[in-house]
Amino acid sequence: MENKVIKKKRMSLKWKWAIGTGVGVLLIFALFSFFVFKIVTDSLYAEEHRDVESTVTQVRSRLQNANEINYKTTDIFRPDLNQKSAVNNNQGGFNDSLLASLTRRDLVVSVYNLEKESVFSNQRISMKTTLSERKSIKRSKFHHKDIIVGQAPIINKDNQVIGYVRVVDLLVKYNNRYQRLIWLFTLTSLLIFMVISIFGYGLTAYLLKPMNLINQSMRNLEEDPQTDLRVPEIDTNDELSDLAHEFNDMIDRMQRYIDQQRQFVEDVSHELRTPVAVVEGHLKMLDRWGKDDPQVLDESIKASLEETQRMKSLVSEMLDLTRADQIEINYADEKTNVVQLVNQVFNDFKMIHPEFNFVMDDDITGEPIVPIYRNHLEQILVILLDNAIKYSKDRKEIHISTANTKKTVEIAVQDFGEGIAEENLKQVFNRFYRIDKARSRDQGGNGLGLSIAKKLTEEYHGNISLESSVGSGSIFRIKLPIIEDQQIEISEK
Template identity: 55%
Template sequence: MRISIRFKWTALISIVILMAYIFVGILAMRTVQSVASVNEIHSFTTKLIIGGVVVFILGVVLTFYAVTLVLNDLRKINKTIDDLNKKPDSDSRIKLRKRNDEIYDLTVNINKMLDRMQAYTNQQKEFVEDVSHELRTPVAVLEGHLSMLQRWGKDDPEVLNDSINSSLQELKRMQSLIQEMLDLTRVEQIDSAYLEQTTEVKPMFTQVYNDFKMLHPDFVINFDDDIREGSEVKIYRNHLEQVLVILLDNAFKYSADRKEINLAASTNSALLEVVVQDYGLGIAKNDLKRIFNRFYRVDKARSRKRGGNGLGLSIAKRLIEIYHGSLEVESVVGSGTVFKIELPLIQKVPEEEQTEKEATENNQATNNKK
């Protein structure tokens, strides 16, 4: 038989109150018996019993009321969870009056968890829909070309050649899309060992700059290097390089008439700050908030011609956030775009302090041995 927690706790607390009252009453009776007359003892006993009944009744009522208040809050939590179980995409949340106690803190945390879960669910749905949409076009193109070749195109060398070239182009785009989707999946499931990796900043930036200067000889690439020697950030080298490559590749891809790119990197006492700037097409204000969304492209037709799938910036943003950094963007249509990265630097202990610390530890170890 199921017994409500309200009755369990009411009974338990009431019994505790009653036992405490009986214990105090026995001590009081022993004291009174040693100093009072028989009539006084009888009167005191009567008052003690009446008081005990009153205290017990008040204890039961107050305990029942207090437990009921707590259970009402728990019922609201349970009802919200039941609603979400019935309708997982519901936006219903636990609503409690704001107060400074553990139940309210619990509801705040549950609501935050529900918000995250709903965000992940929505992202998953959008991801599946976007993947289906993105793959549908190349599959339809391939099907069209193959059907045409099957019917009559294979007998026409020019049509055959055009169809094969178009099919290969769509296959390459599908291959690129699948690779980017795999990269995005890996970003969401980064091994914890990578999170402890560190990267010396200066050599990595120099390498990336030299690589792009070789790949794009027709561009002017300005590299403003203000990185302090020996500066390190807590990020896996390949991940930081991947972010830079994504941002620089976009800068080159969407530069129009003015073929000039600015790459700036600097360090202060706490942060690595990186700026990638182009003077290309720019991004409209309405699109800036969505460019980090998966598969989002400002101009889908134009992006497709340049080979974009709309996943690169999502990957870059997620990687930087995983390592507790930030990635922001500013842009003006027709004037270009600026991406800004901030990552926390590893704070190094000066050599003198490190030597002194090691000496202290060695002295403590020697004293412990003695």
């Protein structure tokens, strides 16, 4: 049964960011709008409430001089009789605010006599009359809509109840303003959402340009691992420019590793081909006729053992190079006392090679500690000293010098042997490189020692350099960083 890969629908990060920022800002604006809306509507409602209360108070005030409430006493509220009644009673027209209230279409003002019969109303509404001896202003419902109902007894100067007044605010103006506010906030919210989304999309598109360049570089790398294309220089001076820089460095390292691996395989296959061929030749010769000749048998066995030993040494050195790539994982916390180790190696070589004159120039102050595994630093010094001994045939003298600054320590190994030509200085640290291949093979060299020393030094954030001239000898210098805190536990391995 053929498996089908279901590809999920893909949404661009630009759209995700645009919608996300739009929704986020919309929620913030909605919360802000809710509080503003609440404050404004409460203020509008309070204004309507005050109008009802003010109208009730003014009507009661205008009728407090009457002895009873009837059609005649309420003529003052009728626009056509208003001026005439006011003149006859020598009271003048009622104030503008009361007139405004009586002429409002959404404000129903009604006056009742003691029998609770309506004797005046500026508008007619079919609403059940509920009157009491107490003044009250409250919210109610009329035809499923909110209204404000204010009512109070009318009391004359003799403190007697002569009638009732009821003011009904239909909240038409309030509802209109309420709806306009809803539309205003709704349209503003949609506008803000659109503007923020467009802005977010544009900003994300701008910020993702480096990511698109990196993505394209990855595609190019997938098609051709050895491509020279890189992420173009990004001038944003932020995390994305750092990412692009690190990505280019990673590709450079990867391609360098690929080149080194290919070269390594080629070199190893070339180096192993000769000893394998030698051993195979001797074995074939012995198989054909040499096993019956004791002299040939002895020579073949010795030659085979020598080539086997060379292959063993070659494999061991290759393993050293492989382990050097894992220093940060396995030996990241190792520390070594430079003075103690250099003195130990110096004394060991004096004992092993008594025919050589070893000279120590110690200019180190104190006992600096370097962040390197003790065995690895010893291996580096042994490689350099062995190399010095190997190429010192006439003047058997080797100098070891040490010095330090506040931040680094330097170890130099100097011989007075054959020296190296200037055109070969940059190649001596390459794997399997030998200046005189025939002579080096006779001396047992594989051309990996200096490569191992350089690799180990650089993995511990140091550097190794070479100064040499033909006929005058060579000086190898190692520089390693010093650990500032000297109160640490030193590796004793």
